[in-house]
Amino acid sequence: MSGRTGYDVIVVGAGSMGMSAGYYLAKRGVRTLLIDAFDPPHSNGSHHGEPRLIRHAYEGGPQYVRLALRADVLWQELEQESGVKLLERSGVINMADPSVLSLSQRFRDAEEAGIRCERLDGEEVRRRWQGLRMPDGFEALYEPNAGYLFSERCVAAYRRLALAAGAELLVNTTVIRVTATRSQVTVRTTKGVYTAGCAILSAGAWFRTLAPFANLPVRAVRKVVGWFDAESETDAPLFQAGNFPGFTFGSTLGGYYGFPNIGGAGIKIGRHDGGQPWKPGDPFEPFGTYLEDEADLRRALEAFLPAAAGRLRKGLACKYELSPDGHFIVDAHADYSNVLMAGGFSGHGFKFASAVGEALSDWLTAGKRPADVVPFARSRFAEPAPVHTPEEAIR
Template sequence: MRQLYDVIVVGAGSMGMSAGYELAKRGMRTLLIDAFDPPHDKGSHHGEPRLIRHAYGGGPTYVKLAIRADERWRELEEETGEKLLVRSGVLNVADPDVYKFGVRFGDAEDHGVRIEALDAEEIRHRWPGVRVPDRYRAMYEPDAGYLYSEKCVSAYRRLAKESGARILTDTFVTGIHAGAAFVTVSTKDVTYTASHVVLSAGAWYRSFASLIDAPIRAVRKVVGWFEPNGSAADGAYDAGTFPGFTFGDASGGYYGFPSIGGAGVKIGRHDGGIPWEPGEPFAPFGAYPDDEADLRLALETFLPAAAGKLMRGTACKYELTPDDDFLIDVHPEYPNIVLAGGFSGHGFKFASAIGELIADRIEYGRWGRDLSIFSFGRFAGQGHSRTGARTGT
């Protein structure tokens, strides 16, 4: 049994669902297939919220993409009537012996992004719950904040369906076969055919190595929510008072969020992680002693009054490229297959803009902006590492 579509999206997480909505809205017969039922807790988009920043590491391509993504998130809010983006501000703190913000200040100024340079005394004055050594420095972005990731995916899913897309959940793709004019996508029971396919399989990208051998590896990551220490914290970490944050020093890079509605301060670690392969068991939070201990140590170091009782924890997946930059390109042999993967733990904020880019590429045959840093061809030399240029979500 075969069914014909204009576009099939394989993997309907944040990027795939955004693209599916954009494609269906433009009148294309669109099928989205996901191995689970998004939003779900098997990939990278669960656990709310995700940081959105604009003074970004990685150069002007990222800054311009972040600005466009912000515009698209606001449009999504207007279309759905839902609150998806909170402008809490984001405080980025670093040991200058490990990381300096210099280039990011210049890129931000060039693109009209508001930022402030802060020394340790000013950091402690504005946010008494933060403890940093005198030599540390910060870049504060007042217009940055966080997105409710699962609500965003749900919003795109609803709008995609209203625009005519078909969403096939709890369905594993068993094969993708490319041709010059059409691509077939097989599941256990049905084979679907389309003029174009979007491969946005997240941590399952290696499952399609026979189609595209991209050097994307998946790792297990954890995040935890901690209850501030009562009167010692005195509301210092509450949403509306405390910003989103990143901290970076020789021990690693961490990111987090204020306590939203009493949920606790959320913190995660951007670097590290335990390798995972599709089909392997996935260990839940708490399976390793370091799951809590590492996060707690970071809080004790930087936000000591937030290091109270662990309220909950969860494990998710990063899918990493060798250089931490994304893969957004067309297949080197089959331009009717669009590749979107390797978002390396910092991609969610861009999903609104990336969905738009994918739809532009399929509708018009062009990206509409320079995406050369995300090309598949760069993997021939394995790129260069920029670890530390970006911290967390």
């Protein structure tokens, strides 16, 4: 740290979104301070336990498709600038019971955006990937240019490049209180008091600790993921990275996602829905605390990847930060437009972190909300509150 206490922008929460925003701000010459309660990348947020899927044919409408395509470009740029392998184009197969989840709109949005994808039946899926057991009544969408990101490497790359560009980072620092006027934000921490003309609040599952100043409708839940061996050595090559794609399943069992066996770690699988409520200050229970931690994951493997339902190698618990409708919240504070808030990424946000960080940086430097994040305004949950025009913006 330089000993400075005044900045152009303070970023509270330097995980995936915050670290990305800090990088894009610092790259533009903005005096930026990042503050995190831990030491990113770390295991206390939502970015640990690599990898994360990145898809472009996305559920949720054209706004997600556009954001995913921009994010992909930015991940490639970060990979080139950092010299670190961040993105693997393994392909991703999405399978769904149409009575639970239809893929039809996703196909239409993908075609309109020029995204290469294939509609496959059960016979074709089983022929291409012998480890997959897809029922004949299911729909399948395969996106060959999709894949996965190494999330912890991505956060580490943003951190290194942000610091190289002049950003400063306070780690293991708890934010006690945030206050603001139309032209200044004050952040009181366990390591001192810092001020800036603007701020970005991106505290993830810890947003509740910023109340009452920031009252986003975000709740945290405990989620688990596990890595499993194939049942036999004969079956193991079926699931190796390079042979097997990333995957998602939507069925009466629930919504699941997963990855091939990368570097001998085993097949990774997680459940998107469900989970136990959690809030900051509560104990965070490790994997295996509940019988369903392993049982839910194994049940899905037995249904759709039976040869991968072998020994559990490792399990992890992580945090989702859920918005009421499962869509992101990227907006200005109701009373201070020099304070931006980004949260509620609901377990599917990491792939967009590059584009969200860029958009937050654009918003503060240009003084105008970027079109890509207009659909994520908080006003969809309540009557919009008046937003003051800041007396000064970063240029």
